[in-house]
Amino acid sequence: MNYQIELRHFIYFLAVAEELHYRKAAERLFISQPGVSTQIKQMEGILQTQLFIRDKKKVRLTPAGEFLKGEVEFILNHLEQTKKQLKLIGEGHLGEIRIGFLGSAMQNVIPNLLLDLKENFPFIHTSLEELSNRAQIPAILSDKLDLGFVRLSRVPKGLKLKPVFEDTFSLVLPKDHPLDMKGFKNIGQVATDDFILFSQDYSPQYYDTVLSICEDAGFTPNVSHKSVHAQTVFKLVENKLGIAIVPTALQYGFQMKVKFIELEQIEQRAVLSMVWKEDNRNPALKNCMDLLLKL
Amino acid sequence: MNYQIELRHFIYFLAVAEELHYRKAAERLFISQPGVSTQIKQMEGILQTQLFIRDKKKVRLTPAGEFLKGEVEFILNHLEQTKKQLKLIGEGHLGEIRIGFLGSAMQNVIPNLLLDLKENFPFIHTSLEELSNRAQIPAILSDKLDLGFVRLSRVPKGLKLKPVFEDTFSLVLPKDHPLDMKGFKNIGQVATDDFILFSQDYSPQYYDTVLSICEDAGFTPNVSHKSVHAQTVFKLVENKLGIAIVPTALQYGFQMKVKFIELEQIEQRAVLSMVWKEDNRNPALKNCMDLLLKL
DNA sequence: TCTATTTGATAATTCATAGTTATTAAATAC
DNA sequence: GTATTTAATAACTATGAATTATCAAATAGA
Secondary structure, X not given: OOOOOOHXXXXXXXXHHHHOOHHHHHHHHOOOHHHHHHHHHHHHHHHOOOOEEEOOOOEEEOHHHHHHHHHHHHHHHHHHHHHHHHHHHHOOOOEEEEEEEOHHHOOOHHHHHHHHHHHHOOOEEEEEEEOOHHHHHHHHHOOOOOEEEEOOOOOOOOEEEEEEEEEOEEEEEEOOOOOOOOOOOOHHHHOOOEEEEEOOOXXXXXXXXXXXXXXXXXXXXXXXXXXXXXXXXXXXXXXXXXXXXXXXXXXXXXXXXXXXXXXXXXXXXXXXXXXXXXXXXXXXXXXXXXXXXXX | OOOOOOHHHHHHHHHHHHHOOHHHHXXXXXXXHHHHXXXXXXXXXXXXXXXXXXXXXXXXXXXXXXXXXXXXXXXXXXXXXXXHHHHHHHOOOOEEXXXXXXXXXXXXXXXXXXXXXXXXXXXXXXXXXXXXXXXXXXXXXXXXXXXXXXXXXXXXXXXXXXXXXXEOEEEEEEOOOOOOOOOOOOHHHHOOOEEEEEOOOOOHHHHHHHHHHXXXXXXXXXXXXXXXXXXXXXXXXXXXOOEEEEEHHHXXXXXXXXXXXXXXXXXXXXXXXXXXXXXXXXXXXXXXXXXXXXX
């Protein structure tokens, strides 16, 4: 009668909170549905708080449940990281940092960073995950990532942002486009072309910057396609579905039948920044940040 | 054979880590000693890491165990706070903030703060705990406190510090001390008296400041007693065991047979500051800080 | 309107395992 | 050398998590 909350409850709760469906949650947890029902009910009893509203055929979170979901995610992520760290410490290694990054950082920044880290902290493991700007922020806040590489100019309270790489933009044209490096004077020459851009959602910063480049040249671009993958953008240009403006670094690493014209004289820059949580408890990150902030 | 870590393990682990004694830990947990032994052993199996070194008659933590202890404290405190918040949200209240403070803040700052809070956020509960400077910092870092009131000029990374009250110092003398308000010219007049100070450990900032006041007057005080309670300091002065220099605000609220001479002309000030963790996840604190930072 | 299907809750049962008692071996203390 | 204290081990018990079987309520489709 006098039960205690256990991690089991949290794991079940999270499954139900995400699925909003007891049977599906049960399947995901590899237990039977009544097991989930009784445990959630017990949990509500222990916490003396209703977490779900079930009106037969529909399950949804109460405000308290909503709050708990965030906290449980945080706790479980933190715990997962603690377990990893612990094992590494036990084995005499030091730690792990989990890095999120935009695809466009893979050309130069990330590889250099990893080499530097390896050299200075040979016992710190790194794990990499490619994620959009938007996905990295909550992952860092909830301790799923330690460090992110984004193109953003503002981040929520509690996070720190530091620019690490400034790149010019380049115009991307099909191989047989009439305009070439010699003939190029200013961006106004392609005012009537269709544009292919990275989607706003993936990187609002990038999107706004490209628009401002065109505005400065006195026209509003006609955006025909949007994509989240550089590969796709280049492929679309190759197939003459439009032209693009992308960070110059992206031209390396893709085998594409397109030509690049670097827009050196344009003042806008593609800024890649590091983001991390100021009070991240990962001791490995602390060491790394000391190094990274010096570079 | 394929167990999972549960909160139970953490609670047992913490008991053993603190007692460094299986039987005592078992007593504290109200279970039998073999129960603790098996669970800790199981835990080490799950985490694949040795947490304790027991060489018959002595138990101590491994480095990994040391690390885990800190994390477990953090997680359990965070959890405790989450449970409270959750219940309050469920009941329609908003939250609770836990405040630590130095005794000397109780005279004016804390009461005013509480009144302001009550007025602006009637549904935020507050809990108060009197703690030394030194004890408040780790309590805030490990989510045991949300807000602290300290006399410090520096705090560890991740914490924020904001001065909220500056007070002059006052000389505290026995009622029948030859020096009085009229005859007082400068602190050099008591250079040969014995001094009673708050202990360095309790407030290094205060200690250094008092020494600098004396230094400025050209002498080094002869410190005969140190104490952590204002009550004690005053009692010692009353009994002519020495004189003291304390923040002026302390003269209110104690019924003591001592006299105060305010050192208005001295430039040093007793600075009371708020401390909090920048990325504290307590939603109630966020509201309060918005208010407090405006005052 | 009637049936079939799906939902989460409940009841009875089973089974895993946390915690118990009893005991041991090793390390101190006297 | 004996007595006491330590944590670990073994055998057992009993709590409670999870299972199967079932139900009532809600929806969907005819």
